[in-house]
Amino acid sequence: MNKSVPTWKLFEDLVSRILEANSFHVTTHNLRGDRGFDLLATYGRENWAIEVKYYRTARAQPSLIDAAAARVAGNGIMAKAQKGMLVVSCFLPEKLREVLGQKFSITFIDQIDLRNWCASYPDLLEELDALLESSPSEPPATYLTSNGPTLHSKPLREVSPKFHDTRGTELCQELKGISKGKASWAKYEKVCERILKYLFSNDLHGWHSQKRTDDGLSRYDYICRVRPTTEFWKFVIDHLDSRYVLFEFKNYSGKIKQGQVLTTEKYLLERGLRRMAIIMTRTGAESNAVAMTQGAMREQGKLMLIVNDEKVCEMLHMKERGEDPTDCLFEIADDFLLTLPR
The missing domain is CATH 3.40.91.30 (Restriction Endonuclease)
Structure with missing residues (x-):
């Protein structure tokens, strides 16, 4: 692992390769700043706006997830993407997923989902575990399955202005x-x-x-x-x-x-x-x-x-x-x- 590159960048690059391995065609999106997001990808015939967030803390912080989700939803619509995705390095409990699903029409991918997506790619899985410095207190490897991506079927929709933090x-x-x-x-x-x-x-x-x-x-x-x-x-x-x-x-x-x-x-x-x-x-x-x-x-x-x-x-x-x-x-x-x- 290249220590001279920031960890968030290493994580973003690894997520891009994991998506590619799961039939996404990814291009790094050059629209940064307040109106940007990290990756633009196609899956089938649909364009996906994808935001990638690396957190040192494995426990999800709902206020941060909300802000990131609102960002990818709003900016994805402006970029004319049909679907949106937020990829995070933390764990998303099931109850939090349900709440997020009611607020935002995007796909949420957490650390367990990424491991599932890597189940057929040992090299990617090993790199992911090394990058996230997995510890025994985290969910065990038995969460791994050979399943491919589980994607949100709803199209992107604008979120309430109250979710846009300025x-x-x-x-x-x-x-x-x-x-x-x-x-x-x-x-x-x-x-x-x-x-x-x-x-x-x-x-x-x-x-x-x-x-x-x-x-x-x-x-x-x-x-x-x-x-x-x-x-x-x-x-x-x-x-x-x-x-x-x-x-x-x-x-x-x-x-x-x-x-x-x-x-x-x-x-x-x-x-x-x-x-x-x-x-x-x-x-x-x-x-x-x-x-x-x-x-x-x-x-x-x-x-x-x-x-x-x-x-x-x-x-x-x-x-x-x-x-x-x-x-x-x-x-x-x-x-x-x-x-x-x-």
């Missing part, structure tokens, strides 16, 4: 419209608060803002209790031994310096089960500040991730498209730890 784009535009510096500090904090609650509404609880420390002199911006809903938050709980995550909002006109990171680091407490912080900045951090985050991780096991406006907007657009924004945090943390110096 909040990510709106919040990104609002964020970029805030001027940098002390004069806009309060406005920046309020927007960051709305962004966090949009991105992580199911993942974080017990939101507390502007909590003062015991000495009454210093304060942090937000602290939340973590729920193990995705692979990233499971990593925070299980491997960092942190039940809480701290958020800091830095509306500086330039990159944050070593002193701002040091202040955040002091709020992280091992015995307080608080060893994780996300520092939201406008333009990132200076090299000395990054070095301090590396030292805190190396010497005390405290993880501080610095995200700028670009990364925040990337996560907002991911959520809007039905992708998991914590997958972006996972990649940031993974890159940070892989490149951690001695």
Whole structure:
């Protein structure tokens, strides 16, 4: 497996080959962005609009599935496709399938369906299992059958406007419209608060803002209790031994310096089960500040991730498209730890 290629791209390419093996003729669709989808295929005499979503978390997150399904249905109609399909790397429970089937006239393909489609192609099945890093806690291989595709017979239809999420784009535009510096500090904090609650509404609880420390002199911006809903938050709980995550909002006109990171680091407490912080900045951090985050991780096991406006907007657009924004945090943390110096 080529580690230099993003996992979502490897999954999309593999899905394309699995479809080809099951009598689809697939071409990569070049209409990306808000009006696009991943693959355009023909099956028999019908054109299919196909959206492919890779999630690090095997458990289905209904709000993300809804957003992705609405995207492929609406964009497929604009591209004059007769049928639509959403392929996901997670598992779709039967009850969730029933609910989705009532909302959307598209075919839903999950990890078990993909394995069934690969039953006659051992090489594809082996590649799929390696890519998804299957674990013993997941549904067993006895789910495999030699059946071919089970496809939705209904034609594409437009979905209700309530399923079209535009909040990510709106919040990104609002964020970029805030001027940098002390004069806009309060406005920046309020927007960051709305962004966090949009991105992580199911993942974080017990939101507390502007909590003062015991000495009454210093304060942090937000602290939340973590729920193990995705692979990233499971990593925070299980491997960092942190039940809480701290958020800091830095509306500086330039990159944050070593002193701002040091202040955040002091709020992280091992015995307080608080060893994780996300520092939201406008333009990132200076090299000395990054070095301090590396030292805190190396010497005390405290993880501080610095995200700028670009990364925040990337996560907002991911959520809007039905992708998991914590997958972006996972990649940031993974890159940070892989490149951690001695």
